[in-house]
Amino acid sequence: MGLDIAFQPRNACAMPHDHHDHDHDADHPHSHLPSDPALRVKALETVLTRKGLVDPAALDEIIDTYQNRIGPKNGAQVVARAWSDPEFNRALMHDATAVVAEMGFYGRQGEHITAVENTPETHNMVVCTLCSCYPWPLLGIPPGWYKSDAYRARAVREPRAVLADFGVSLPPDTAVRVWDSTAEMRYLVIPRRPEGTEGMDAEALAALVTRDSMIGTGLPKEPAT
Amino acid sequence: MTRVHDMGGRFGDGRVVPEPETPVFHADWHARALAVTLAAGALGQWNLDTSRHARERLSPKDYTRFSYYEKWLAALADLLVENGVLSEADLHGEGNAARHPLAERALHPQAVAPALAKGGPADRPSAIAPLFVAGQAVRCRRPAANRQVPGGHTRLPAYAAGAQGHILRLHGSHVLPDSNAHGLGEAPEPLYAVVFPAFELWAHPEHPRDEVVLDLWQSYLEPA
Numbered sequence: 311m312g313l314d315i316a317f318q319p320r321n322a323c324a325m326p327h328d329h330h331d332h333d334h335d336a337d338h339p340h341s342h343l344p345s346d347p348a349l350r351v352k353a354l355e356t357v358l359t360r361k362g363l364v365d366p367a368a369l370d371e372i373i374d375t376y377q378n379r380i381g382p383k384n385g386a387q388v389v390a391r392a393w394s395d396p397e398f399n400r401a402l403m404h405d406a407t408a409v410v411a412e413m414g415f416y417g418r419q420g421e422h423i424t425a426v427e428n429t430p431e432t433h434n435m436v437v438c439t440l441c442s443c444y445p446w447p448l449l450g451i452p453p454g455w456y457k458s459d460a461y462r463a464r465a466v467r468e469p470r471a472v473l474a475d476f477g478v479s480l481p482p483d484t485a486v487r488v489w490d491s492t493a494e495m496r497y498l499v500i501p502r503r504p505e506g507t508e509g510m511d512a513e514a515l516a517a518l519v520t521r522d523s524m525i526g527t528g529l530p531k532e533p534a535t
Numbered sequence: 536m537t538r539v540h541d542m543g544g545r546f547g548d549g550r551v552v553p554e555p556e557t558p559v560f561h562a563d564w565h566a567r568a569l570a571v572t573l574a575a576g577a578l579g580q581w582n583l584d585t586s587r588h589a590r591e592r593l594s595p596k597d598y599t600r601f602s603y604y605e606k607w608l609a610a611l612a613d614l615l616v617e618n619g620v621l622s623e624a625d626l627h628g629e630g631n632a633a634r635h636p637l638a639e640r641a642l643h644p645q646a647v648a649p650a651l652a653k654g655g656p657a658d659r660p661s662a663i664a665p666l667f668v669a670g671q672a673v674r675c676r677r678p679a680a681n682r683q684v685p686g687g688h689t690r691l692p693a694y695a696a697g698a699q700g701h702i703l704r705l706h707g708s709h710v711l712p713d714s715n716a717h718g719l720g721e722a723p724e725p726l727y728a729v730v731f732p733a734f735e736l737w738a739h740p741e742h743p744r745d746e747v748v749l750d751l752w753q754s755y756l757e758p759a
Binding site: 367372377418424437439458471472475476522 | 540541542543544545546547548549550551552553554556559560561562563564566567568569570571573574575578587590591593594597602603604605608609610611612613615616617620621623625626627628630632633634635637638641642643644646647648650651652653654655656657658690691692694706709710712726728730736737741742744745746747748749750751752
């Protein structure tokens, strides 16, 4: 049984369970869990484990994957190749899903990928206003700010003010294009290659690529001089 | 019409606080909450759209007071009970400890890597032909609401309802969340990237050439 969550629910109900008649929380199943969040997780894990529904070793494996193996270093390799190989960049712009899958970057929350390239005319920035959609195989688990109400609320309406929170300011003639991830398409920003990096190889270039530069809230690091 | 999760364009949230790339998880229980949610999803009792909807229909009070992973946990507990996997007594720690009929579906450690690598693509063949071509002017339907299920799940944000933009590209046909979240079938239909000028969406856009792109299903759109 895979983690590819089956798209056919077995017991899904046609009507949403609203509890609008009650504003006290005791009507929700989740209110039966302990109030401290750490204890709440522990309680759920314990009951699921006792019934054989969850294997704690599988949880360790999931955590290790996203803590240590899948993260923004993956995306940085894609950007560095896009900067150094025009042929690769053309293919990436045409069909990013296939191109990054060939590099081994495919999987949960990265089944459909589009790469969007920053230019002097247009700066790209990615948000998910409805939840927290993010290209996991390329960037890992989203940072806290990406999931915050402030980012979700403001990025679409005032991207330049949000960029200012990150210490980034754009030239006045650069337009901002914000991508709201409302479906299963995930977006990777290809930032502009910094000046003074002409002789650098892909590995050195990848070291300049930050997580935030691939979301569009940051710029790549400048090369050491 | 809207629920509290649909916050794009909202005022009053304050500044965004950047953070370094590590640590990935700011508390052990965050990591555990993520992992237990993914592992429970592997039991196959609900789909991605159902679980998104479970977070969205937390009461506005809970949605607002819960931190990110607390929303995940609350929605998971609700889904487990609503789908008959656990009872409320189980959540109290008073249920029986007998092996569950679904235990044979439990995710094993060695199945984690292949399962995460396999993912769950949302594109499907569809009998519904694309109605729109790149460059064509379109308008989002209004209000931004699920047309089949009152108060149901939709991925059309309220801020885009009624707005006019144009088709940037066709992504192919994808599972329709408005249907799939409610057990009404995958109902795949054409999905487009649609670009809107910021001045079409906001009373005070920051720049005359700024744009917002949304991925929108064909049934969310009409010709403009």
